Amino acid sequence: MSLAEVARAVGGGPVPGGTVTGRVTTDSRTVAPGDLFVALPGERVDGSDFLPAAAAAGAVAALTTRPDGALPCVVVDDPVDALGRLAGAVHARLAAGGLITLGITGSSGKTSTKDLLGQVLATAGATVSPPGSYNNEIGLPLTVLDADAGTRFLVLEMGSRGRGHIARLCRVARPDVGVVLNVGSAHLGEFGSADGIAVAKGELVEALSEGGTAVLNADDPRVLGMAPRTRARVLTTGRADGADVRAEDVALDDTGRAAFTLVTGGTRAAVRLRVVGEHQVANALSAAGAALAAGMAPDAVAAALSAAEPRSRWRMEVTRREDGVTVVNDAYNANPESMRAALAALAGLPARRRVAVLGAMAELGPDAAAEHERLGRDAVAAGVDLVVAVGADAVGIADGALAAGAPDGRAVRVPDRAAARELLTEVLVPGDVVLVKASRSYGLEVLAADLLGAGAGT
Template identity: 70%
Template sequence: MIELSLTEIAAAVGGELVGPDAVVTGAVTVDSRTVGAGDLYVALPGERVDGHDYVGAAVAAGAVGALSTRAHDGGPVVVVDDPVVALGRLAHAVHERLTGLTTVGITGSSGKTSTKDLLGQVLDAVAPTVSPPGSFNNDIGLPLTVLSADAGTRYLVLEMGSRGPGHIARLCAVARPDVGVVLNVGSAHLGEFGSAEVIATAKGELVEALAPEGTAVLNADDARVAGMAPRTRGRVLLTGTGPTAQVRATDVVLDAAARATFTLHAGGETHEVSLQVVGAHQVANALSAAGAALAAGLTPGQVAAGLSAAATRSRWRMEVTARADGVTVVNDAYNANPESMRAALAALTTMTGTRRVAVLGAMGELGPGADDEHARLGEHAAGVVDLLVAVGPDARQIVAGAASATATGAVAARPHREESVHVPDRAAARQLLAGVLRPGDVVLVKASRSYGFELLAADLIADGGGAGDEVGAQ
């Protein structure tokens, strides 16, 4: 963060400084365990612990002060009514002071983090860029990302999530983007929004926030996203595979590891791109990243080179590991919705292997249609994998859908197909798979974040003797 005194911070957030003034020369953190010299500690209430209990420890560790709802004997405090609101106000004040900065906001039902990671690496190859790994896309994570920028930062890439109307507008008020990227409108959080139309309205808050000199990068292959064009005052840049896209991919080919190569058409130029990330769905993410980078001032050649060099930076997103015994584990356990499930299964089916095994858990936040969505997932999986293992009580309908599709002949027979299996929990899945996996199998592990399937993926890797010839996080 740029250096600010506690007095300046108090003025920016509408708080009151209690104690001596000091200058914040380090970072802003919400975790007392990571505090270093010169930091500002923000005391947040939590489900298990209250950050206010650790103000003294943070100051002892080197923090020059804290944002808190009350004064503390341990050191100077800027007292505020709501530390989360104050954090956003501080980020806004810092963002307003940063000159020569191009800010990019990214939203969508799926692919936000992958696209952010691609774009961050493309931009960072040209100039100093802030784009942290992980999904810092809410009222806490986004301000912390903004506050990690300083006077030397030239590009700031912000991921924007939404749990309802008004959320993205609020994030844009913290740091208004110069470039707004909308990836897709899908089923993620459908139970909270109620309909795809409401999701589209909420996602479109990003392009509404752009100034006239800004650029909206919209996915032309998604009708609801393309339909957001009239909602922005900025210029519109369309990406996709169709003829209306100004940033377009042709000649898409997947290799044996499900990594795509394609020809990038942009700005009257063509360049070859060879992605290091896994899955055909990454082409759309790469095109959105390309559009944002072009809007930020990069050349098509710089964009193509950056995309070809970029790898996945955030955990549990199509991480591919070859076990010592010859089994390949694909850990895509960070999250799941109907669209991302199908994308991951599509990637699995293009990977070289003797058998394709899908270990799937439930998809959360789908609302009243959850059972039908899980049944449809099972029907789809039955037609593309050799062994389907559904894990947990919320995943029963996956196997029911697969059984229905098989019984009715709705899916074509596969030479290695085995009967779909439901198990009660991750431990049972691990035990089952230990007895059936064999060299040459490729195993996809995926579920919504709350089910913790990254632990199952780690167990499966360990059960095979650990990593062999490391494929790595793709």
């Protein structure tokens, strides 16, 4: 785009000469020649302070509230809003050229499903799918701006922390296919109730046109209840007999990976997943439904699902140390549903002992204490041999495990990551499998990395 086109799209000025030939970036450290640098304001630093660095790296211009003589600037009141408007203008142009956009939301499993779907679609055409969890008002526009005229499929992950958030993301890039995975307890403290979460997640299907497709998880009543809220065709997925796209004959191998028969219409195709955990079957079905809605054939979808690898970090990363201890790093985030899914995956892995190192789950509101206590009970029911609750906010997990009958010494509380590492260094032996999981704010991925380092060369 010319900088004149950029300025018109974002409503900024003045209009410098030049053309963006590279990418759009918000990080001055990643700027390359021809890029457009978006100077975002932050709590600690202002992106405008890095305009000279962006200029030195070859940026052609910047979107900023505070111009600098080092670089041509399009001045805007709100760089985040301007980023969204720029992405919207680019998306409208690409959609007119035939781009198929697929949006995914849900309380859990968004990133895993996005990773599966992106790999499946890539077998049918050029696909843009974001790394990690680029699912907010900054990450989603940046994902859109990674697409170009050669892109056939655009996969967007859509997160929400309140009503109107997903609707706003859909105004940046309206999907042709909308996938809703589940309605759980993530951010329950902010939404107030599961019904409130369902209202917010359903904004995705409300944004679809009559020519679009809503892919709904029939195994979740609140998701299935979104069907009347959309003008689009509804395609259901699930384990139930009535689902349009369903899994039959589900079985786990000795590495915790699921195989099943993908059934849709009169077609049956074998799938053998390479991601860990039975909960991935639901994610795979949602990805399959979206790919089918985008025009892929069932056999091709099944083959691509069977070839798809884990992509995003800290999500059921299974690593065996040299000393024979296996570390399962699922520490990117946590809510009650994803915790139970991770415990079920742990139970499916062969092990001498199963150890669950669990931190707190954030943003659960008034139900937080009860949910943590329930999690401890769930860990015992899943056959966990040792529960380690990390941090003051997680003590209820150990309390629940003890109340559920965990023997003395099999449910312990430690104050922080350092104490957890010290304990685990002493007790882990070859053949043990240790799951590490908590909400992102507690940083237990650092503990998982420490545990892997502790086993190096032993």
